Amino acid sequence: MTTPRFAEIAAKVRAGERLSEDDGIALYLEPDLLAVGQLANEVRERLHGDRTYFNVNLRYEATNVCEASCRFCAFAKLEKGQPGAQTATHEAAWKELAEFPDERLSELHMVNGLDPNLAFEWYEELLRGWKKLRPSIHLKCFTAVEIHYFAQKFAMSHEQVLQRLMAAGLDTMPGGGAEIFHPEVRERISRDKADGDEYLAVHRAAHRLGMKTNCTMLYGHIETHAHRIDHLMRLRALQDETQGFQCFIPLAFHNMHNAMEQLPESTAVDDLRTISVSRLMLDNIPHVKAYWVSMTVETAQIGLRFGADDLDGTIVHETIYHSAGSTVPMGLTRHDLLRLIREAGRVPVERDSLYGVVEEYPRASAPEGSMKVKDRNAKKHLELAR
Amino acid sequence: MNADGHGGQGPGGKALGKLLTKNRYGAGPIDPNGKLRFAGVGYLNTQPILHGLLQGLGASRLLLELGRPSEVARRLFEDEADAALVPAAAIAMHGGLEIAPGIAVGARGPVRSVVLLSERPVEELDTLLLDSSSRTSVVLARLVAAHLRKGRALTVYSRTPAQILAETRGGTGAVLIGDDALAARGRFACELDLAEAWQAWTGLPFVFAVWGARRGVLDESVRALLSASLEAGLAARTEIGVSWAEAHGGLAAEHERYLRENLHYELDEAALAGLREFFARAAEAKLLPPCEVRLAGTDATTPAAGRHDSRGHDSRSLDALLDFAAEGGRLSFDEALRLAEDAPTLDLGLAADARRRALHPEGVVTYIVDRNVNYTNACTVACRFCAFYRPIGHGDVYVLSREELRAKIQEVVDAGGVQVLLQGGINPDLRLTWYEELFVWWKSEFPNVALHALSPEEIWGLARLETECGEPTTIDEVLRRLMAAGMDSLPGGGAEVLTDRVRRKIAKAKCTSAEWLECMRVAHRLGLHTTATMMYGTTDTAVDRLAHLFKVRDLQDETGGFTAFICWDYQHDQGVKQVAGDTGTVLYLRMQALARLVLDNVRNIQSSWVTQGPGVGQLALRYGANDLGSTMFEENVVSSAGTTFTMDAQQIERHARAAGFTVARRNMRYQWLTTPS
């Protein structure tokens, strides 16, 4: 039982027309959640059919020392030497990669605090060491916020920073640090780091240098639906210009151990709706990810029918969300991911960092959700930390 | 079965072998000797049809087992029989079956064994008591009564035959069947023979029972066998009368006359028209799911391209079926199975959401402030999946003292709670009087805290314990005494999956499916309200899970006593023997949506956020649920198994509102205690 407004929007989507800011807000207000999900699913299936991507990656944070003081951040520690402050040595960071158990590891994903104590060369050296250890490893490192910080601190342009890091081995950039672009929100939650325009400027520079990047949105705190749609519109505009974004990842706000503990967290219906609205609004970004660390494994799995086509990687060490109270397991194995994707009736595709196919797995022999006797043996019970 | 759609395999043993090893769902007992499993109702009126088979005809090809109508239908539903001589209503409830041509138990005129008895004409009655052991007769009675009363409503209750005879007087009429009907002849001023009334109304014969089977079972040779069996039976009606009288009493001549004069065994054009008419009228009155009559081996049922999908289901498109369900159509077993197997989860959710909206148009999600109290963990049942219980004599065994209970109940009162869900293990140290004294104490101390207490397992346990201790007690007596002591309602726990092949594997010592249901039937008849639950995800298959839903629906048709249905998947714990089977979020949402669609007569569906987590629990509100259960203080049985979700009232309300609903607190009867906001 959808509204007439929804019918209009659905007609536009089916005709391949672009949605307006107003349409985006209407999608947030539409009472029939499943209808919104189904529309997003249509677009998702038009783009990717049943294919659902994941990769095997290693998450790494070299330092949690940070000059900035984002109010939602439970990860950063202000100064070196503070309890919990940790900066890795090169040797420790390299060891992490050297000892990674999965042969098929394709990507190392690193984001850090804005650590005033580290020299630019320290980062270059870090990347070079990893590449030397495993030349095939794809380095997806540094958020736009870090790149912008380096540019200011070391008096370089965004291009110069990126070029030097690329020379040291950087392959792509993750999408973190976007938060909410709109100044009404950004000034209240993370005023002392790159603003929205600066974030976009870094990605623009990266795209011009031929680099692919991802983009994100941190939602579910003090922003309104209008702020979220504004955020998506800005991403869409840059993508029209550069075509450099591969994947959009909505990130749900978690409220433990940070300065916004009094705020309630988003709930599953909001997480799913945000996936759907993003899929529908971002008509020029190929992939939308259901990031299970942020929204729980269960909701992310359902998200595969609400517009998402990527379930992220097998993350072994994740500390950013876990610092803020995330209770999902610290890592999922390939086996877990395959099961989750198949159980949702999709076809698992293990990908590399540029969405090249590493392996396409057969779909489950049973239809969606109805695991049969013969599938049981292959099914390991997920020991979730819940 | 013939799942691939190439019919007409003829009588070869090879085709039969394939048929038998390819059981529909990879589950259910398959006869090891490769014989077809036949089941039949073993009443006098079916003897002519079964006669040849009982004399050994076809013994090399099939096994025949006899039972009561409900048991025979159960076998067919649960894949324990390949074909069955079943009441007509079972054909419609199952759906997707083929009928053996030419053979039926029917009547063209008075049948004598299905009658409506009363002191006044049916037009002047206000209440009807039914023996619900035969759904076909119940549906027939309700259709005929509605016709004769020109649609004027009649209150209908189901009762045992003994209760019926005791309570029928004045404006209350009774429907009796079989021997009870024959025995009651002449006792009431008005006797309406229902087959005769049907004939007078429609001009058509009435068909009581036919052979039904899944597609492909009734091939040419099997049909020939069944016809030969009937032919032999028709020729032997005199002998049948004699042997029936010897075994069951009564007069041989009377039996023979019944078989010759009242019953008609030919499923000819007129009888077929009568059967179709019965199905059409029952569907229109929403007493049975719509059902097409399909005869095995005729052109109309040859599995031509497009008519059946790969599993041999009906030709109706999946979309049409989803629309039918979303609009509140009554699903047959076969249709529900098809939805379970083939419908996309989102589509099931949309259909269930539409049903939820139709049943609860005000958009209110309810929850109750109560707590679980597990009064003892000593248990003799030792279910394979249970991490909660301790064997008798174990060092960790506890029984809560009055002081401990008082503290727990007081916490409920302090939190604004209205009820305690009181459950425990089957502890042989606790006699019925212990419970009676406890409940009386409880009600004197906490008159406003409702006692939602003791699942069927505990009720049966008490009846057994008292009987073993030399005081024979029925569950009816146990329930009456507990009600008198202060019990308010019964939780629907311990149902697990209500098919015995599952229960036997995971909970050998538990009461059977039929006993669980019987306890609920008795409780409902005593005026208690109960819930119904399902814990799936051990050894169950889709067939088991759906059989469970249909058993709940059938009993609810009879009693109307279930307030809500709740399902969840097995939460595996380390150290517990039972491994997990079909579980997971997607299946959970599908099961819950299916429950909303199948259980058209159960008003409320509770989301199990305690097991699924607050997120999925909230999503469940868009997949058919309209209730968020209760604020949990503790839930030992689930939390022993490692699931430790908690939400307080504020969080429950926030999740409901975020999903687009207003919220109200409720009691066990689902009456609102607060204004929705």
Ligand code: SF4
């Ligand atoms: S979000 Fe990033 S920039 Fe902000 S405080 Fe945390 S680590 Fe520093």
Ligand code: SF4
């Ligand atoms: S589930 Fe109930 S009946 Fe079974 S062992 Fe546990 S406490 Fe006893």
